[in-house]
Amino acid sequence: MRILIKEGHIVDPSQGIDVIGDILIEDGKIKEVISQKSDVRSRKAPPHQPPLSKGGIKGGVSSELRTIAAEGMFVIPGLIDMHVHLREPGYEYKETIKTGTAAAIKGGFTTVCCMPNTYPINDNASVTEFIIRKAALEGLCTVLPIGAITKGQKGEELVEMGTMKDQGCVAFSDDGLPVMNSLIMRRALEYSKAFGVPIISHCEDLTLSEDGVMSEGLLSITLGLKGVPAEAEQIMVFRDILLAELTRGRLHIAHVSTAGSVKLIRDVKKRGANVTAETCPHYFSLTEDSVKGYDTNAKVNPPLRTKKDIEAIKEGLKDGTIDVIATDHAPHNRDEKLREFDFAPSGISGLETALSLSMKLVDEGVLTMSQLVEKMSLNPARILGLNGTLKSGADADITILDTKKEVRVEAEKFASKGKNTPFDGWMLKGFPFITISKGRINEWQ
């Protein structure tokens, strides 16, 4: 089976490509990228005459060739989301590997990395193996598990990182439950070096955030909700940065939500430390105002912050302080969210809106298209040792997006079981039109 994507705007920062051209796919792999116009900024000339340019489509192999007209669309490497919750095993009523990967594909992602807070927790190789097997059977895209840092996510005893890496874990994180014990965190950053895997830190000083449910400030006072100060995140960002410098371990900071965190990370990067960071679309799209009216769909951890934080996060994305845009896709059941704000679970079902929300950054001039692809594909690939490229020979993971058509977000139509989104009803542009995962075409509209 061959696929020809014709006349798309191909953007692939891994090769410095930004051209109008075609991509030929053969047997699930990228055969080649063919630049069509001479006035493009390609740093790479086509290696040889395109094999299909002269009647190839009409030729004898036409039955095997599928042509996709991509004129006016962006053709980019498949997106990689290094922070999702697929909920399986254990919480299949919230999401399954099948529905979560369907949501991923619909959102333009061809690889997702799932956090370990399932039931049982992914803190041993047998759970990792289950996820990998289940994903191979039912997954619509590549699923890479992230193991827990500590057994039971209790913050006490390290998991068998080596064994779990061999089984398929690409990183380790106690996401949602930070490792409060600094010595254990130090050991995790040290020990993981032996296997070259990053430690992903959910930065939250639990003793300071206590049972807070939104950002601390005037609004939390007037809503009567318990607030979480930005310092609860920043204290732990700073601690983990210092530990990363001490150990020279690989630290990746999850879901950065405050201006103070951006500054701390910018400073440590200037010092040359090997620290990377991610943010999520809701942290540059929404402020705490979304919580007004006690909308539990806007309850997320870390909480939505202020305009000033949004500006700092955009600045951090622009100047490279924040390497990655991840979703922190956290699907929940409808009934769980339809209750007291204090008791509703935190999280946003984010896979199906992430790309279009991030495209707004391109529209606003915060990022170039190439930089956006870096944040959503190339950089996560580099951090996790994956592909994120359209180089010939790579798996055909490709996202084709329509940047012109405006579409209303309809939570009820999500592929994800989690309809919990504060973006329901928003008009957005830049939805995927086709997502190709390992050569398999998934199409909408």
Add this chain to the structure above:
Amino acid sequence: MLTEKDLLGIKELSVEEINLILDSAAAFKDVLGRDIKKVPTLRGKTTVNVFFEPSTRTRTSFELAAKRLSTDVINFSVPTSSVVKGESLIDTALTVQALGADFIIIRHFSAGVPHLLAKKLKASVINAGDGTNEHPTQALLDAFTIKEKKEKVEGLNIAIVGDIAHSRVAKSNIYCLTKLGAKVRLIGPPTLIPEETEDLGVVVFHKMEDGLKNVDVVMMLRIQMERQGKGFFPSTEEYSKNWGLTLDRLSLAKGDVIVMHPGPMNRGIEISSEIADGPRSVILEQVTNGLAVRMAVMYLLAGVKK
């Protein structure tokens, strides 16, 4: 006329609406002074008190107000209900509505619960206290009492003393009194008055001696014993020593100062007995006025077109 079918908080009310409630309450207070204290205004309507937190005075006050207006009243208290069997809040509320409730008076330990129910129910939802958010009828009865004693609220210096951070009474009073033009001061330890509170248009004091000077009204809040030893204040003794209302301290206020307390009081801790039982205290009048104000609220909500 009120515009919304629910009373969720003072935040949601305009000055006109607050004044309308206070004026109507005056009329109902006259009714309460009569020999026959019951009016047939809302005969045939049903009121359900749904209390997820223990309460005697507020629940009783609402119950009596509803009865004085001739509605049928049911008390739905949590320990005896199916909530303990794991029924969700929404299901409980829908069940109560299906019984034919026109008014649902809700108290809940979690902020925003009345707002959630108001969206889901056709009945009028009245907030009888939600977490640390608001207790609107308390603020309305306090404003009514102040107006009765001082003729107006505008321009008065009013001090609210105690645990502002965790007090829904304080929050509702801040909104209500500032809307009515009073100059509101808050007094208490910094751990119990968040910095940002000043953005609400109030002045914060940490010493009683500074904050009580020249005030027309002192509003004491109940200090929650659970807060001691949790970093808010080390002991009730130390709290009382610094922020308790004594005769000495009260002498710094204006001569005709009135002292209020939403109850229940911790005598000898936040307020001395001489003051609570003394001539400046209007604490029991607050209770009586609460009845009139709650009648007014129900009466006005019944008139809102749904």
